[in-house]
Amino acid sequence: MLLAIDCGNTNTVFSIWDGKEFIATWRTSTEWKRTADQYYVWLNTLMRLQNIDADITDMIISSTVPRVVFNLRVLADRYFNTRPFVVGKPGCDLPIDVRVDGGTQVGPDRLVNTVAGFDLYGGDLIVVDFGTATTFDVVADDGAYIGGVIAPGVNLSLEALHNAAAALPHVDISKPQNVIGTNTVACMQSGVFWGYVGLVREICERIRAERARPMRVIATGGLAPLFQQAVDLFDDYQDELTMHGLTVIHDYNKDKAE
Numbered sequence: 001m002l003l004a005i006d007c008g009n010t011n012t013v014f015s016i017w018d019g020k021e022f023i024a025t026w027r028t029s030t031e032w033k034r035t036a037d038q039y040y041v042w043l044n045t046l047m048r049l050q051n052i053d054a055d056i057t058d059m060i061i062s063s064t065v066p067r068v069v070f071n072l073r074v075l076a077d078r079y080f081n082t083r084p085f086v087v088g089k090p091g092c093d094l095p096i097d098v099r100v101d102g103g104t105q106v107g108p109d110r111l112v113n114t115v116a117g118f119d120l121y122g123g124d125l126i127v128v129d130f131g132t133a134t135t136f137d138v139v140a141d142d143g144a145y146i147g148g149v150i151a152p153g154v155n156l157s158l159e160a161l162h163n164a165a166a167a168l169p170h171v172d173i174s175k176p177q178n179v180i181g182t183n184t185v186a187c188m189q190s191g192v193f194w195g196y197v198g199l200v201r202e203i204c205e206r207i208r209a210e211r212a213r214p215m216r217v218i219a220t221g222g223l224a225p226l227f228q229q230a231v232d233l234f235d236d237y238q239d240e241l242t243m244h245g246l247t248v249i250h251d252y253n254k255d256k257a258e
């Protein structure tokens, strides 16, 4: 079975893929100091708790945090006796082209999302991923990653307000009833929520104009449903988009190796 690991700047997600479906998914905070032994104890405990008897033979990693990869490689070697594929590193090819300025290191999560989006929906897509940052990945008609947009994440924006202004509290995001807030928290939520709706709409519109063709918008990431329920911003929402992309890239490389 395949252990797929998607490491973002805030959280790291582990999923076990049995070839047909994900039989388990677990999330931990991203912490580069966590050792292979710590990962294994954590994984093993969860597997036992949920009675999951998985024989992990393969591993694939996408990480936006380069430092965590070392210990994840040790985990693969020491506990699963396998060499992981690491997206963006030698030995892990992509089934799509990447057309960006020379020397650009595109976030592996964005490449994985591009592969997943193209596999599920075909080309001419905008993939919006609500993570630590909110990324827009533009997928050409042939599936190539041709660039995109990086905006501050929703929670990052709220945190920035709190950190910079003495009188602004820590606030969680939610959809405010009105645009005009009548207390500090409601004002902050309105600014970030409705500001974000405008940001997503404007960026997608401008990408469509620049591409001069219809482009479907696919959203992923924990906060996407909050926006989806409020206004019609996306054509579809895929909870496990990045994980799906990891399985596609794994299949592509596995087939080549055999």
Ligand SMILES: Nc1ncnc2c1ncn2[C@@H]1O[C@H](COP(=O)(O)OP(=O)(O)O)[C@@H](O)[C@H]1O
Pocket (backbone or CB within 6 Å): 007, 008, 009, 010, 011, 012, 030, 130, 131, 132, 133, 153, 155, 156, 221, 222, 223
């Ligand atoms: N379902 C959710 N509801 C509310 N906040 C969420 C949800 N999922 C993620 N978040 C928050 O969104 C931010 C980005 O998280 P995540 O999507 O895990 O980012 P990354 O992939 O960059 O690690 C974090 O602050 C996280 O706590």
Ligand SMILES: CC(C)(COP(=O)(O)O)[C@@H](O)C(=O)NCCC(=O)O
Pocket (backbone or CB within 6 Å): 007, 008, 009, 010, 064, 104, 105, 106, 107, 108, 109, 110, 130, 131, 132, 133, 134, 135, 150
């Ligand atoms: C933009 C990102 C920080 C998003 O990371 P995330 O929100 O998933 O943690 C990541 O994709 C990244 O570090 N990108 C490198 C620059 C680029 O993609 O062009």
Ligand SMILES: [K+]
Pocket (backbone or CB within 6 Å): 109, 129, 130, 131, 132, 133, 134, 135
């Ligand atoms: K992201």
